[in-house]
Amino acid sequence: MSAMLGDLPTWNLADLYSSPTGPDLDADLKRAADEAEAFARDYEGKVADLDGKALGGAIARYEAMSDRMGRVGSYASLHYAQNLADPERGRFSQNVTEKLTDISSKLIFFGLEVKRIEDADIADKMKAAPELAKYAPWLRDLRAFRPHTLSDELEKALHEKYVVGRAAWSRLFDETIARLRYPFRNELLSEAQVLDKLSNKDAEVRKDAAKTFGKVQGDNIAVFSLVTNTLAKDKEIEDRWRKYQRPQSSMNLVNCVEDEVVDALQVSVKAAYPRLAHRYYKLKAKWFGVETMPYWDRNAPLPEHDDRTIPWAEAEKIVLDAYGAFSPELATVGKKFFGSGWIDAPARPGKSPGAFAHPTVPSAHPYLLLNYQGKVRDVMTLAHELGHGVHQVLAARQGALMADTPLTLAETASVFGEMLTFQSLLKTAPDKPRARPCWRARSRTC
Ligand SMILES: [Zn+2]
Incomplete structure (x- = not known):
């Protein structure tokens, strides 16, 4: 197969850092920690008193730190994504996440203090200082979370607990999924490989692939249910503390869209099921000459489909x-x-x-x-x-x-x-x- 695909590119992560143990990465982490200390010394407890120009300057410093920390975090998560089953990569990613969480916990005060500034006050400051006005969209999006912000101590505790809470459960899920192997005829396939076979031209291949996929996933149902139920409960607790009305409200706020808009979309899409999805599958069943298609044929290529490999x-x-x-x-x-x-x-x-x-x-x-x-x-x-x-x-x-x-x-x-x-x-x-x-x-x- 790979010969038919030709040369496939892979990442060159050296555009970010030389290696997981590179001195450039260590130096950036050290610098980010020093900058965060200095930033907290300069501004903690003083944000409300800054004039527009000074607040704009503080945000610019915060922005530069976000870029540096984001670069380190991106490198760790991409290096890990290349092989989630490699414990060394998992350990590296976890260490970096923990270090970045420690550093960013020193910066939490900034967002909290910016959110506490009164609307009229921030509007006046922006009018007086283009250095601040340029960040108007960031200020607007940050301040949209005002009604859902907790006390400073609670915010800091939740931030620090994240690495051993939601992040750890997500990591368990990612690593479990990545490690699963699917016995298929004489091979052991990865998830991507077995899912690819669901759109194979041969009906027997599709059936065998679907069966082995269901079997292996089913064998691991205990860990997947535990992950899902724990994440759902974690979210319920945090949503309750933050006074979000519905489970989807926090995500809708992140996406700058009102609950009512998403509701309207959902109602319209559901109403269209019979006219689109149901009609499509009925038509597809007809093309296959059957009354009801088995579930493993949902992604089957159409009978006249040319299934050549595209290099x-x-x-x-x-x-x-x-x-x-x-x-x-x-x-x-x-x-x-x-x-x-x-x-x-x-x-x-x-x-x-x-x-x-x-x-x-x-x-x-x-x-x-x-x-x-x-x-x-x-x-x-x-x-x-x-x-x-x-x-x-x-x-x-x-x-x-x-x-x-x-x-x-x-x-x-x-x-x-x-x-x-x-x-x-x-x-x-x-x-x-x-x-x-x-x-x-x-x-x-x-
Ligand atoms: Zn997309």
């Missing part, structure tokens, strides 16, 4: 041509990702499943993770993640505090890139590609 070089060309036909600038930014160590494409045992685009920090560049196996859906995934990646490159000029966008906007760029590619495949390919659902993996951006 990596061709995938690159398809996506960049599609981007370029819409906007040469889009293709120029997209091209930076290829041949430069920004994409990790092969499906390897232990590697993080799914796909994501990690923006890292504005002073570096984004990295894309794929599990590329040469199917049309893999080309669409590349188009999707590249859409995020191009957006992240273009947004970097907003700086470390404002480059990140809520999910609602982030997915616009990726789905747009996917649809451009979809359109161009429709024009040229004999078989019609199907849009893939967004598979938001473990990072902020899917």
Whole structure:
């Protein structure tokens, strides 16, 4: 298989740091710790008294620290994503997370004190100082959490407990999933490999793959239920303390969207099930000549589907041509990702499943993770993640505090890139590609 895919790129993380034990990484951690100490000495308990210009200056310092700490954190999480089953990588990522949590706990006061400033006061300060006004979107988004902020001590305790709470449970989930192997005929497959077989042309292959997938997942149900139930209870406790009305309210606030808007979306999508999903599967069953399709045929390619393997070089060309036909600038930014160590494409045992685009920090560049196996859906995934990646490159000029966008906007760029590619495949390919659902993996951006 891999021979048919051609040369698949892998990440060059040296753009961030030389190695997990490199002196450059240690130096940045040390510098971040010193800067946080100095920052707390200069501003703790004094934020409300700063005039607009001084507050703008403080935020600029905070922004620079966020970039440095974000660079270290990004490096650790990407290094870990390359092999979640490697205990050495897990240990390194955990150590870095703990150190960054210690450092950032010294900075918690800043957000809390900024949130306590009165609306009229902050408006006056912004009017008087362009240095502060430039951070208006960051201030707005931060201050939206005012009604859900706890006392300083509680906020600090929750922040420090995070590494042994939610983060630890998520890590247990990631590492368990990555370690699972699926017996398939005479092979032992990883998750990405077995899921790929669910869209194999041969019905027996699909059935065997679905059975082994269900069996292995079922054998591990105890740990998965414990993780899910613990995370749900953890969230219920925190939501109650923070006075969020509903489980989805905190995420909607992060995404800058009102509960009512998401409710309306959900109602409309549900109402469309019979007209879209149900009709599609009925039609698909008809094409397969059956009344009801077995569950393992949900992702089956259509009977006339051409299931040839698309080599990596061709995938690159398809996506960049599609981007370029819409906007040469889009293709120029997209091209930076290829041949430069920004994409990790092969499906390897232990590697993080799914796909994501990690923006890292504005002073570096984004990295894309794929599990590329040469199917049309893999080309669409590349188009999707590249859409995020191009957006992240273009947004970097907003700086470390404002480059990140809520999910609602982030997915616009990726789905747009996917649809451009979809359109161009429709024009040229004999078989019609199907849009893939967004598979938001473990990072902020899917
Ligand atoms: Zn996405």
